[in-house]
Amino acid sequence: MLQVTVLREQTAHVIEGLNKKNYKNAAEEVAALLELDQQRRQLQSEHDELQGRANSIAKEIGVLMKNGEREKAEASKAETSELKQKTKSLAEQLSTVEDQIQQALYKLPNLPHESVPTGRTAEDNEVVLENGEIPKLFDGAQPHWELIQKYDIIDFELGNKISGAGFPVYKGKGARLQRALINFFLDEAIAAGYMEIQPPILVNEASGFGTGQLPDKEGQMYHATEDNLYLIPTAEVPITNIYRDMILPVAQLPVMNTGHTPCFRREAGSWGADVRGLNRLHQFDKVEIVQITLPEKSYEALEQMSLHIQGLLQKLELPYRVLRLCGGDMGFTSALTYDMEVYSTAQGRWLEVSSASNFETYQANRLKLRYKNESGKTQLLHTLNGSALALPRIVAAILENNQTPDGIDMPKVLHSYLGFDRIS
């Protein structure tokens, strides 16, 4: 979440940023928040003063009791009762105001980086670059949801039977392709300097708050109510929360972690067009990369992550493009997001396979993730993450783009991982 001091000191900049993110009533809400903040500080200092007096009287009473001056002690006790009442009432008001501020802050999205294009929808995203030839397919080429049936490698019906829609069963070479991709992605990340992590895939409430899934996106996560744990929608949640409530030594930076996990998304309300086959699932696999850096290094890190992701797509020989998301299409917690899209030839459209974001201090503020700068002051770090990569749409694109009338050729880089080079 945003820091109150930033709202106070850079009000105009904050409002401008919120507007760019298409946040409604930014000016009014910020003004209301600052008003609350003013009240809070006023109440705080009144409360603290009374509390301070009560504290010193209590100490005096202690001394009087020790000296056996009972009567004086009793007199002082009477004096504090009124103080106590006032303090209590101020404390109540204070906590109400603090709560209001907290709620208001949760509602504010992160501010966009200056390079973020203005815009409202995906139409307004900026295409940063395109790479690779879009292959020409033969007549009768099929979309992946037909190919997976033809070669019997991914089974949605079975998934329906044992779980429900959006939970496919991968079989035979389909399953092996999954495993090969996961290993390939992890090996590449490790070679790039990331440390592999296997985190829990059920997380507690505090972790959900830390990375910003809670409270606003509660409905998107599966919730195990009996134990109040959430199935992770991305490895970002457990891997970033490892560092919750930490003050990291500068020597440990940047933190570079990677991990493969299944991801679970309820996708409530988002079913409709373009969700056939592997395009949108409730459960899918993803390799995630996470970095935690000094503030001045975070954009460099984001570029590095973007290049890493592009390298994967190049090695898989998939045509892709990189988008810089516009203010209206960006995630709530992000300051700058690059989306990587792969061209799905049989569907004739681009599919998002990765998203790399710099959250600057937005998550770190919630996480209390900090470092000590040279003058010994604790300051918030920057957090970043990216998919490297999410499997289902990669699988869809590989199947569609590499199909021949009697089989599907696997990208060369996967051969050693797969143990076969063609699905037929």
Added chain:
RNA sequence: AGAGAGUUGGCGGAGUGGUCGAACGCGGCGGUCUUGAAAACCGUUGACUGUAACAGGUCCGGGGGUUCGAAUCCCUCACUCUCUGCCA
């Protein structure tokens, strides 16, 4: 799942109602000594809030209560450990 014990500063570990933000040890930092290092000795060493700077306030797992005063007493929740049971 049943029974019991516990949760204190970076770590270990005192503290059971009154100058306790917290003894002591370790670690860290600074200094003396040394050609340098180690050892020894001296000093220092949490976070948040707040202020122009002081001051002040909050924090001993979370929340609530008793009291003039709580790390210390009470309630409640969470978590951890040990034993028993079950199990990959």
